[in-house]
Amino acid sequence: MSTSKGMNLTLKIWRQKNANAKGQIETYQLSDVSPDSSFLEMLDMLNDKLINEGNSPVAFDHDCREGICGACSLHINGEPHGPGRRITTCQLHMRSFKDGDTIYIEPFRAKAFPVIKDLVVDRESFDRIQHAGGYVSVNTSGNTVDANAIPVDKESADKAFDAATCIGCGACVAACKNASASLFVAAKVSQYALLPQGQIEAKNRVLNMVKQAEEEGFGPCSNTGACEVECPKGISLENIARMNREFFSASLK
Ligand code: SF4
Numbered sequence: 001m002s003t004s005k006g007m008n009l010t011l012k013i014w015r016q017k018n019a020n021a022k023g024q025i026e027t028y029q030l031s032d033v034s035p036d037s038s039f040l041e042m043l044d045m046l047n048d049k050l051i052n053e054g055n056s057p058v059a060f061d062h063d064c065r066e067g068i069c070g071a072c073s074l075h076i077n078g079e080p081h082g083p084g085r086r087i088t089t090c091q092l093h094m095r096s097f098k099d100g101d102t103i104y105i106e107p108f109r110a111k112a113f114p115v116i117k118d119l120v121v122d123r124e125s126f127d128r129i130q131h132a133g134g135y136v137s138v139n140t141s142g143n144t145v146d147a148n149a150i151p152v153d154k155e156s157a158d159k160a161f162d163a164a165t166c167i168g169c170g171a172c173v174a175a176c177k178n179a180s181a182s183l184f185v186a187a188k189v190s191q192y193a194l195l196p197q198g199q200i201e202a203k204n205r206v207l208n209m210v211k212q213a214e215e216e217g218f219g220p221c222s223n224t225g226a227c228e229v230e231c232p233k234g235i236s237l238e239n240i241a242r243m244n245r246e247f248f249s250a251s252l253k
């Protein structure tokens with residue numbers, strides 16, 4: 001049983017009825033919030049209160065609540081996933097705030113992430129980028145080669161694994177002044193570019209994924225590095241450099 005003293009908070013939350021409605025910030029008071037609760041539990045508490053008062057709860061995205069799925073996209077006090085580093089919103093705890101704090105909670109902002117309702121945005125643009133090339137073809141006609149039969153050096157395997165930890169949350173886009181998806185696309189390109197299994201479609205992959213990102217309305221990369229700072233999985237800018245090299249050589253051939 002927690003002995004922590006509850007916090008009193010002022011919440012300034014973006015409310016928007018639907019994709020076409022004009023949204024606005026609404027103010028809510030919430031008292032006796034445990035510092036041990038997660039940020040999403042705090043929002044659950046607010047929603048219980050709103051429902052009990054006959055008001056509409058705040059819509060927000062969540063699924064795993066353990067930093068795996070990437071659903072919990074919230075802009076908290078001007079930062080994607082809030083004040084912590086290398087964590088998602090669902091891993092953020094209220095002990096990161098103080099009693100009496102005012103907290104601004106908004107959806108991720110980008111033309112390619114339109115708001116569906118309140119704090120929920122549509123990130124299907126990321127799915128379409130993945131569909132454009134974020135896969136490998138495997139021969140399943142009876143001649144399948146065991147993946148372990150193809151040697152991969154340790155350094156490449158580690159870097160490919162690091163790139164593959166991208167959870168598609170979109171914080172990199174929300175952090176970028178150009179709303180660029182470069183870190184996301186670079187992670188998805190790199191996880192295959194580093195492996196022999198990824199070479200067959202390598203050229204088309206990078207060309208098609210970059211093209212799709214542009215068509216979705218994501219902006220260009222201007223190397224500010226805000227994406228790397230806000231990425232909950234620590235995806236390195238090194239991946240953007242690799243994607244650019246892949247793109248350049250694929251464009252020449
Ligand atoms: S690169 Fe990082 S911030 Fe961007 S979608 Fe992947 S995990 Fe999220």
Ligand code: FES
Pocket residue numbers: 061062063064065066067068069070071072088089090091
């Ligand atoms: S709810 Fe899945 S990462 Fe936060």
